[in-house]
Amino acid sequence: MSLRIKFLGIAVLCAAAVSCQNQNPALTTKPPSALSEVAAARLNFRYEPDVPGPPEATGKTEERNSAVQADFDQGRPEEVLDKTLSSPDKKRVLVVYHHANDLPGDFRLDMYAADGKLLKKITPDTMAVRFPETIVWAPDSSTAAFTAKVREGQTDGEAAPVNPQIANPAVNSNENPAPDNSNVEVDVNKALPTSTPTAPTGILVFRTLQLYTCSAAGENTKALTQNEGLIYFYYVWAPDSSALAALAATAREWDFVEHQADGKGEIFTPLGRLRVVEKNGRERRLDDALTAVWPVWSPDSAKIADAFDTQVRIYDAAGNNPSQAAIPLRNQLLISSQAYDRDQQKKLDAANASNAGSDANSSVNANTEQAAATTLPDEKSLVSFNPIIELNWTADNILYFRTAYVKRMKVEADSRTSFARWHRLVFSYQPAA
Numbered sequence: 398m399s400l401r402i403k404f405l406g407i408a409v410l411c412a413a414a415v416s417c418q419n420q421n422p423a424l425t426t427k428p429p430s431a432l433s434e435v436a437a438a439r440l441n442f443r444y445e446p447d448v449p450g451p452p453e454a455t456g457k458t459e460e461r462n463s464a465v466q467a468d469f470d471q472g473r474p475e476e477v478l479d480k481t482l483s484s485p486d487k488k489r490v491l492v493v494y495h496h497a498n499d500l501p502g503d504f505r506l507d508m509y510a511a512d513g514k515l516l517k518k519i520t521p522d523t524m525a526v527r528f529p530e531t532i533v534w535a536p537d538s539s540t541a542a543f544t545a546k547v548r549e550g551q552t553d554g555e556a557a558p559v560n561p562q563i564a565n566p567a568v569n570s571n572e573n574p575a576p577d578n579s580n581v582e583v584d585v586n587k588a589l590p591t592s593t594p595t596a597p598t599g600i601l602v603f604r605t606l607q608l609y610t611c612s613a614a615g616e617n618t619k620a621l622t623q624n625e626g627l628i629y630f631y632y633v634w635a636p637d638s639s640a641l642a643a644l645a646a647t648a649r650e651w652d653f654v655e656h657q658a659d660g661k662g663e664i665f666t667p668l669g670r671l672r673v674v675e676k677n678g679r680e681r682r683l684d685d686a687l688t689a690v691w692p693v694w695s696p697d698s699a700k701i702a703d704a705f706d707t708q709v710r711i712y713d714a715a716g717n718n719p720s721q722a723a724i725p726l727r728n729q730l731l732i733s734s735q736a737y738d739r740d741q742q743k744k745l746d747a748a749n750a751s752n753a754g755s756d757a758n759s760s761v762n763a764n765t766e767q768a769a770a771t772t773l774p775d776e777k778s779l780v781s782f783n784p785i786i787e788l789n790w791t792a793d794n795i796l797y798f799r800t801a802y803v804k805r806m807k808v809e810a811d812s813r814t815s816f817a818r819w820h821r822l823v824f825s826y827q828p829a830a
Contacts, residue, residue: 416785429828432793433699433770433827434455435826437711438502438720443823446526446733450819451789451797459483464513469494479504480529487511491519491541493529500549504529507594508615514677517615518596523548524622527606528630540610540676542621542641542762544629547602552781605648608632608674621678631691632674635698639676640714642701644669650687664805664812669701673714683712683721693788693796702786709798724822728773730800734782735774737818741781781816794824 431434455786462481469478475497482491490509499505503525508517513615520526525548594615606628609623621641622629629649632643646654646669658665668687674680683701690704694714701712707727713719776782787799801817 411659414659428581428828430771431695432824434827436716436718436720437700437722440722441825441827442724443825444726444729444820445823446729446820447737447818448797448821451791462492462509462511462513464511465490465509467815468509468515470512479550480543481509481532482532483511484534484541484613485536485628489615491531491534493526498505502527503548506532506543506611508611508613515594517614518594518620519611521596521598521600521602524600524602525549531631534634535634536636537638539613539638541609541613542608542634544606544632545602545609546606547604576795579733603808606630607754608643610676621674621676622680623678624680624684626670628667631671632693635656635694635714636696637698639698641674642694642714643672643674644688644692646670646687647670660806664807666805671701671712673701673712683720683740684710690700690788693790694724695790695793695796697793702790703786704798705790706784707800708776709785709796710787727743730777731774731779731782731821733820734776734779737781738779769771781818783816796822798822 432440459481461478461488462483465481469476473494476494476722477497479495480494482493483489484491488511490511492507492509493504494507495504504527505524505653506519506526507515508519509515525544526532526543526545534541535631556796586782595696596600600618601623603620603623603625607623608629609618610621611618615629622645624645628646628648629643629645634641644666644667651667654668656667666689669688670682670687671684671692672680672682681827684703686705688703688705692701692703694701699714701714703710703712707725707730709726710721711724781800783800783802785798786801786803789797789799791797797819798821799817799819802815804811804813804815806812
């Protein structure tokens with residue numbers, strides 16, 4: 398009997414030990430080998446102010462493809478070529494153009510080979526492509542993404558006008574009846590004339606801007622999003638080409654911000670909510686707050702970052718239990734902006750002040766620094782304290798962000814960009830408690 402009790406006691410202790418290990422991830426989980434394995438909520442960060450900017454991006458605005466331009470000049474006189482976008486592997490060229498009678502801001506897309514040969518027409522006649530500056534190829538050159546809506550004056554599914562005599566050669570005037578070719582022998586080895594690609598049909602088109610994709614062959618044009626009433630505008634591919642991070646706003650929000658900008662004489666900058674859209678169309682909204690800053694992906698495609706005034710937020714892009722982390726940087730930016738302003742003032746004083754007044758200026762600056770050491774500076778007194786306007790994720794553990802004062806006016810002479818400063822966050826793994 399005592400042996401049985403002793404055996405049961407040992408079994409209970411073993412079970413308790415296993416239970417404790419299961420409840421304590423630190424005992425069962427190995428340290429991650431990469432930050433892609435670390436949830437956003439488990440990241441540590443170090444703030445480094447006023448650092449040199451990140452390496453210049455290689456995706457400069459490319460020159461217009463000369464072979465495509467020649468094709469438009471020679472064979473498409475009623476159409477205007479606006480820009481060409483070569484795929485990363487340089488095998489395909491996405492062509493943005495418009496007809497002479499299209500409305501301003503409405504564009505069309507074709508796919509060309511690199512040698513200037515038209516392969517496919519991508520957009521139907523019922524579709525108007527918008528914001529051509531945001532059109533982007535996937536890094537693997539397999540897919541291109543763009544935003545489009547229904548062309549004004551047409552309805553979804555409306556077909557382009559067709560000349561009946563071209564569509565059906567048998568329909569001719571009585572003076573020129575169609576010849577009976579039923580007994581004519583056809584030479585199948587004779588080369589047939591190359592047909593000009595026609596615009597596709599049967600593609601869903603919506604009244605508000607949606608995300609669309611097409612293949613490198615110019616085929617499979619489809620609506621990646623189908624949320625009538627939402628307007629998608631900024632979007633960027635994951636480095637592994639698996640999904641897009643995008644901003645979207647409701648039509649009412651869009652109109653309100655646009656109306657405010659018009660009243661102030663400013664260039665309209667839309668605000669949207671961040672979401673991730675996979676290639677299969679599955680979509681997940683990441684945040685309810687509005688922002689105008691373009692989202693960025695981590696180089697390992699595991700996370701997405703965006704900025705909201707003086708706060709950076711990190712989101713897990715995938716996983717069964719995705720998390721997010723908010724990194725408030727207001728206090729850090731206030732302190733570093735105070736130091737930056739003082740440094741600029743010292744440089745100005747050194748250049749302009751006389752030798753006789755240098756000692757007095759030095760004592761004033763020293764007293765000011767000592768007083769500010771125990772207090773948080775007033776943001777109204779700092780000219781270099783500004784919101785985050787740009788992000789650049791250069792390495793898995795390094796996220797650059799830029800602060801600046803930006804004023805974009807319809808009158809170009811009134812526009813301003815000043816006190817642009819780069820900072821960065823250095824991430825590390827936060828071990829389990």
